[in-house]
Amino acid sequence: MDKEQQNDSPGLYPEGGWKANSVVIGSFCSIMGGLGLMNSIGIYQAWISTHQLESMSAGQIGWIFGIYNFLIFFCGIQIGPIFDAKGPRALMLVGSILIILTLILVGFCRVYWHFLVVIGILGGMGTSFIFIVPVASIGHFFYRRRGAATGLALSGGSIGGVIFPLVLEYLAPKIGFAWATRVIALITLILLIPGCILVQSNFPPKPSLSSKREILPDLTILKDPLLALTTLGVFFIEWGFFIPLEYVVSYSLAHGMSRRLAYLTIVFFNAGSFPGRWLPGIMADKIGRFNTLILTNVLCLIAVLAVWMPASGNVAATVIFAVVFGFASGSNISLVPVCVGELCSTESYGRFYTTVYTIVSLGALTGVPIAGEIIHRCQGAYWGLIAFAGCSYAAGLVCFIVVRFMQERKGKKGDRTIPLADTE
Known part of the structure; x- marks a missing residue:
C-alpha cells in the first residue's frame, strides 16, 4: 500500500x-x-x-x-x-x-x-x-x-x-x-x-x-506473466479447496456412515489443519515460499486423487483423507499472500493483493455450485466431484511450477526484479 x-x-x-x-x-x-x-x-x-x-x-x-x-x-x-x-x-x-x-x-x-x-x-x-x-x-x-x-x-x-x-x-x-x-x-x-x-x-x-488506487483492482498488473500465472494458480486451488471442506460430510453420509462419524470428518479435517497452518510457514523460511506452496499442493493432489477417489466410503481412508488434506490445504491461507508479495514491491502490495483476490473470489463463488451440479448429473455419485477437485489442484500446481521455473530462469540471467530469496 x-x-x-x-x-x-x-x-x-x-x-x-x-x-x-x-x-x-x-x-x-x-x-x-x-x-x-x-x-x-x-x-x-x-x-x-x-x-x-x-x-x-x-x-x-x-x-x-x-x-x-x-x-x-x-x-x-x-x-x-x-x-x-x-x-x-x-x-x-x-x-x-x-x-x-x-x-x-x-x-x-x-x-x-x-x-x-x-x-x-x-x-x-x-x-x-x-x-x-x-x-x-x-x-x-x-x-x-x-x-x-x-x-x-x-x-x-x-x-x-x-x-x-x-x-x-x-x-x-x-x-x-x-x-x-x-x-x-x-x-x-x-x-x-x-x-x-x-x-x-x-x-x-x-x-x-x-x-x-488501493481499493480497486488493477487488471493491468496481470500483464506480468508471473503474476498472471500465480493468480490463475490460486484461482484453481480455491476452486478445489472448498469442495472437500463443504462436501466431505455429505459424502460420508451418502456412503452409509453414521451421522456422528460423518460429522467427525470435519473435526479430523480441522485437527489436521491445526499444524498445517503454521508448520509450512516455518518450512517456507528455509526452502522458499513458492517451493513450500508447490509441495503442500502436491500433497493436496495426492490426498484427493490417491486417497479420496478410491476410498468409496471406506471409513479409514476417509479419515486419512480428511487429516492429510486438512494439513496440506491449511498452508494456503498463510503462504499465498507472501508468495504474491514476492512478485511486487512493498508499496504496491495492496493493489496486487486486491487484484489477485478479486479474481480468486470468483473461484470461491462458483466452485461449490459447480460441484453440487456435478453430483446431480452423476445421480448422487461423488466420483465426478472428486475428479473436479483433483483437476483443479492439478491445474493450480502446474501454474505454480511454471512460476517457480520462470523465477529460476530470471535468477540465472541476473534479473533480480522478482526476489528469489524468501525474506520478509
Whole structure:
C-alpha cells in the first residue's frame, strides 16, 4: 500500500511484550470464534440439505455456500484499506455483530432465500472482517516473528472447527438445530469479546491509504506473466479447496456412515489443519515460499486423487483423507499472500493483493455450485466431484511450477526484479 514501506524498519515492531502478545491472544480467540463457522461449514451444508432444503438439488444449495465463500474474499479485500485508514476496533465490532446475527438467525431459517441471506450474505460478510482484521493487526507488532505469530493466531480457527461440529452434533438431536446454533452463538460471542477488546493497531491511521488506487483492482498488473500465472494458480486451488471442506460430510453420509462419524470428518479435517497452518510457514523460511506452496499442493493432489477417489466410503481412508488434506490445504491461507508479495514491491502490495483476490473470489463463488451440479448429473455419485477437485489442484500446481521455473530462469540471467530469496 502507498507509503507502507515507511513501516518496514524492523525497529518499529515490538516483537513481543504485553501489548503485542495480547493482540495475538485476542486474534486467536476471535479467529477461533469467527472462523469456526467457516471451518465447520460442511456440517451446515449437510444438515440443511437433509432437513430444511432436502427437496432442493445440491447445485442449488451450493450457491448459498458459494456466495458465502465469495464474500469472505471479496469483502475482505476492501476491508484492508479501511483498516489502514481507521484502525481495527470498529471493524472488529461490525464483524462480530454480523457473525452473531448469522448464528442466531440461521435457527429461524426455513426456506431457500432465508439461508441465502443469512448464511450466504450476512455470514460471508461477517467472516470476512474476522478473516482480515486480526491478522493485519498482528502485522503491526511483529516483523521477524510475524509468520509464527500469524500462524498461532490462525490455528485458532482450526480449534473452532473442531469444537463447533462436536457441539452441533451432540446438541442438535437433543434440543434441536435452532437451539444448538444459539448455543454456538453464545460460545462465539464469548470468544469474540476478547478480540474486540485486545486487537489494536501499533501505527497511526493513514487516511490516504483508502484511495481508489488501493481499493480497486488493477487488471493491468496481470500483464506480468508471473503474476498472471500465480493468480490463475490460486484461482484453481480455491476452486478445489472448498469442495472437500463443504462436501466431505455429505459424502460420508451418502456412503452409509453414521451421522456422528460423518460429522467427525470435519473435526479430523480441522485437527489436521491445526499444524498445517503454521508448520509450512516455518518450512517456507528455509526452502522458499513458492517451493513450500508447490509441495503442500502436491500433497493436496495426492490426498484427493490417491486417497479420496478410491476410498468409496471406506471409513479409514476417509479419515486419512480428511487429516492429510486438512494439513496440506491449511498452508494456503498463510503462504499465498507472501508468495504474491514476492512478485511486487512493498508499496504496491495492496493493489496486487486486491487484484489477485478479486479474481480468486470468483473461484470461491462458483466452485461449490459447480460441484453440487456435478453430483446431480452423476445421480448422487461423488466420483465426478472428486475428479473436479483433483483437476483443479492439478491445474493450480502446474501454474505454480511454471512460476517457480520462470523465477529460476530470471535468477540465472541476473534479473533480480522478482526476489528469489524468501525474506520478509
